[in-house]
Amino acid sequence: MTGIISTDVLIVGAGPVGLFAVFELGLLDLKCHLIDILDKPGGQCAELYPEKPIYDIPGWPSISAQGLVDKLLEQVEPFKPDFTYNRMVSSLEKLDDGGFRVTTDENEVFEAKVVVIAAGGGSFQPKRPPIPGIEAYEGTSVFYSVRRMEDFRDHDLVIVGGGDSALDWTLNLQPVAKSVTLVHRRPEFRAAPDSVNKMYAMQEMKQLEFRVGQVTGLTGADGQLASATIKGGPDGDIEVPCTRMLPFFGLTMKLGPIAEWGLNLHENLIPVDTEKFQTSVPGIFAVGDINWYPGKLKLILSGFHEVALMAQAAKRVVSPGERIVFQYTTSSTSLQKKLGVSG
Amino acid sequence: MTKLTFIAHDGTHFDVDAENGSTVMENAIRNAVPGIEAECGGACACATCHVYVDEAWTAEVGEPEAMEEDMLDFAYEVQPNSRLSCQIKVRDALDGLIVRVPERQG
Known part of the structure; x- marks a missing residue:
């Protein structure tokens, strides 16, 4: 375990609203650290629809989702936020001094005076394929990512999917596994053509098997898989040996461990007040798509408004008693100094 | 107005008047x-x-484009007549269109 990372504000989620929170908090001299489960900033904008235009960002008649993320990154740059990617927050603990200790799924420890949940639709997690009974094998025979290649040594491996993850692991695990069967519902792939060509070449040499179809059934006992049924290919239903399975069915969004933080919830959303956007726990705020209040609209622009008000309240938590002078970026020399511009 | 019928998984019919240019998903x-x-x-x-x-209706509705095919990889029980309803635009020729909703989404 590395040392404790301290910051004024820990922001969970680096989507557009989490990013703009850095700006508003930064104007009030609060230093931010963002954690995101993705490997990049931007949240849904970057992951789901980077090239799609957004038409309801004030001042931008049309801007691509990735374009908006890029502009936000440029806007918050003066405040030098820190980012930790590929991590999910797991536990939260209240400290005696009023702050919070947050631990990630990789056991990094953060301490912050304020926690801002800007987690959008929740954390992106691998989607469970619609195979009856698959839950019983998860974590023992069915995995959604590869942590150690050795876990697959000498196993009959079935990989399901047609994207880069599926193809890359087919190629990388082939030398380790006892057998590899790649299953995809059609002969066209989303993966890089080069990987697809390599896969077909290995199939020619009988080093692996590619089958068109869908996995519809599993057999096994006590969490240990034995075989998988593949349906829909030209050969009809077939059963293949399978002691390890790697399904790559894309991502879905789930609230995840935040649900266990002791906050009041409203249908998987976090209720907040509309003055501070604070949750039921003082010092923990929720902004953007993850929060709920009467009249809530899940719009990026609503999130932007929410972070401006939240920042004022967060400042009062971090620096109690300090007078906050309301200022405009257009005219305030002190704000302009923070932004690194001169008026 | 173009008439669409959605048949939910439990068999319930939803007959709706859809505006041309809207997507089948939006009407659902x-x-x-x-x-x-x-x-x-x-x-x-x-x-x-x-x-x-x-x-x-499959011929009139047409085939999914490559990007939609890619997304269909993530859907449940994909069949040859599977489409993503957000990618079907309502037009006069689709008056009377019937689509069925699968047992579950992903």
């Missing part, structure tokens, strides 16, 4: 058809508005 959401989630809001970025196009 507007009329609260159960089983159409449309998580991404119509960006062809998830596969939670999956429908089966009635066999009589």
Whole structure:
């Protein structure tokens, strides 16, 4: 375990609203650290629809989702936020001094005076394929990512999917596994053509098997898989040996461990007040798509408004008693100094 | 107005009047058809508005484009008549279109 990372504000989620929170908090001299489960900033904008235009960002008649993320990154740059990617927050603990200790799924420890949940639709997690009974094998025979290649040594491996993850692991695990069967519902792939060509070449040499179809059934006992049924290919239903399975069915969004933080919830959303956007726990705020209040609209622009008000309240938590002078970026020399511009 | 019929998984029919140019998904959401989630809001970025196009209509509705095919990889029980309803635009020629909602989305 590395040392404790301290910051004024820990922001969970680096989507557009989490990013703009850095700006508003930064104007009030609060230093931010963002954690995101993705490997990049931007949240849904970057992951789901980077090239799609957004038409309801004030001042931008049309801007691509990735374009908006890029502009936000440029806007918050003066405040030098820190980012930790590929991590999910797991536990939260209240400290005696009023702050919070947050631990990630990789056991990094953060301490912050304020926690801002800007987690959008929740954390992106691998989607469970619609195979009856698959839950019983998860974590023992069915995995959604590869942590150690050795876990697959000498196993009959079935990989399901047609994207880069599926193809890359087919190629990388082939030398380790006892057998590899790649299953995809059609002969066209989303993966890089080069990987697809390599896969077909290995199939020619009988080093692996590619089958068109869908996995519809599993057999096994006590969490240990034995075989998988593949349906829909030209050969009809077939059963293949399978002691390890790697399904790559894309991502879905789930609230995840935040649900266990002791906050009041409203249908998987976090209720907040509309003055501070604070949750039921003082010092923990929720902004953007993850929060709920009467009249809530899940719009990026609503999130932007929410972070401006939240920042004022967060400042009062971090620096109690300090007078906050309301200022405009257009005219305030002190704000302009923070932004690194001169008026 | 173009008439569309959604048949929910439990067999309930939803007959709706749809505006040309809108998507089949938008009409499902507007009329609260159960089983159409449309998580991404119509960006062809998830596969939670999956429908089966009635066999009589598959030719008129047409085939999915490559990007939609890619997303269909993530859908549940994909069949040859599977489409993402956010990618079907309502037009005069689709008057009377019937689509079925699968048992579940992903």
